[in-house]
């Protein structure tokens with residue numbers, strides 16, 4: 261009989277029967293199997309025409325297909341990991357070093373056999389436990405009295421102690437106390453006779469993990485020991501167990517994440533958190549309506565087909581402020597090793613173990629993440645690339661990659677060093693290399709098109725600076741600083757944005773008025789306050805700069821920061837604004853090629869600021885010659901490679917007075 265001719269009842273029966281078989285053969289954890297069977301039982305009682313039937317059907321199908329126990333085997337060879345990271349990425353020495361250290365610790369933890377101490381004065385019981393636990397792959401030490409246990413604890417540490425409660429002389433409680441005193445993280449399991457359950461409860465109050473009643477069932481022992489080990493390892497690794505890659509776009513965060521997955525032999529998935537607005541996107545929707553779905557985390561695991569992928573959570577710092585529910589608590593549940601071994605997605609409604617997942621979080625600025633989340637992470641900073649680094653990456657990686665992707669391998673165009681330099685200087689302005697890669701892709705695409713149009717007769721193609729003009733058109737960026745004149749009231753500043761360092765120009769103008777300070781240029785709050793502080797500093801030191809007493813009553817001052825596209829906030833422009841005002845009020849032009857960064861106080865002190873490397877890279881791209889920095893940032897500049905400082909004179913100052921003569925032309 262064909263499927264369509266079956267009656268609804270028969271059809272339902274066969275669907276249910278098929279699912280029953282699948283549930284049985286899917287090797288689900290016992291709790292999950294129970295839930296699935298119960299759901300199926302309910303379905304068998306309702307009509308296939310109601311919505312609940314379809315919802316239930318998809319639910320059961322979904323959980324059967326989840327990789328509850330499927331894992332890829334880790335490749336725990338640090339040398340091959342290092343090789344893979346190096347093959348795919350040039351530079352990033354510090355970053356790779358940190359990643360390898362992180363992996364090394366993980367590998368050690370994974371490879372280490374858990375150490376268990378079993379204490380019992382009954383010889384047979386001791387032997388049974390010893391045998392059963394060794395079979396599980398643990399390293400087991402036995403002690404046949406409390407006294408012996410304590411002496412063993414003196415000399416070595418254990419992950420779990422399994423002790424009989426009632427023993428002569430030194431009892432289980434004393435073993436528990438000694439263990440907890442010396443190794444607070446070690447988990448202690450008590451074994452008790454029925455008669456002493458009260459004491460066992462007292463032991464729990466004293467910090468024991470669990471108790472097992474006699475007569476001992478070995479299955480129970482195995483499970484409790486497993487749980488105790490989970491707890492032990494989760495407390496050990498909860499801090500900094502999640503890697504966070506922070507830095508501007510295009511600096512290799514994603515591709516390094518992929519390389520880590522490849523190095524470990526794991527699957528790789530990515531979820532973008534940017535703009536997420538609803539807790540349900542992370543935690544899933546309850547199964548009350550037909551369109552309910554699991555959250556993105558579980559869905560990615562479902563798609564990956566294994567329970568231990570490398571899962572990259574992108575743009576953690578962009579998670580919406582208008583988020584419904586609390587994103588940090590939802591994400592903490594996902595990322596916290598103490599909680600994530602039983603993560604409950606609202607759709608699944610049964611715990612799923614996420615502890616095998618390696619999470620890598622990315623952000624542009626780590627400080628923009630919520631504190632509770634940031635505390636859990638080991639933040640690795642990715643900084644922008646210098647021009648030399650960009651050139652090297654382009655020639656070694658990006659060009660060959662694009663040649664291959666655009667089908668030019670048979671007749672690969674040769675990119676000259678000069679052409680690549682020209683792309684970097686004239687067609688991109690970025691901390692990373694995303695646009696650089698895009699421009700190279702554009703060139704390769706155009707070459708491919710020409711090849712096809714000429715029916716593949718082109719000779720060896722050399723991409724030279726001249727050819728670039730044809731392919732990429734007019735230059736897009738200029739040396740903003742070198743190309744401009746010095747002016748009164750205009751200074752050059754450096755700010756740090758999420759896309760890297762950026763150059764800004766502060767313009768100040770005066771006009772008849774009543775002492776108002778007008779601020780424009782879509783400035784953030786901190787920047788506005790900096791401008792006000794700079795103004796107050798100048799007013800309170802008017803005499804020193806030869807400004808007439810009544811000047812401020814009769815004039816308005818307008819401060820403007822053009823380049824509207826750059827989000828401008830942060831204190832870095834305080835000193836820049838201060839000097840622009842001094843230039844305006846004294847009538848001395850300010851040097852364009854001197855870039856100033858630093859927070860300004862009301863007394864004229866210049867306080868340290870962040871993002872020094874990014875700022876220097878931006879200064880160099882714009883053609884700045886001298887950079888004025890706070891004295892306290894000297895430690896940062898001293899740690900930078902010569903490559904970053906190349907071509908820049910760095911001047912460190914404590915007070916704005918020290919730099920007036922340097923910046924203003926007399």
Ligand code: ADP
Pocket residue numbers: 348349350351352508509510511512513514515516653657692693694697
């Ligand atoms: P992010 O995630 O930081 O925005 P991506 O990982 O997407 O950056 O990197 C953009 C492109 O640049 C990718 O094609 C990547 O392979 C390449 N890339 C970035 N850094 C390096 C590097 N150090 N060596 C080689 N290629 C790199």
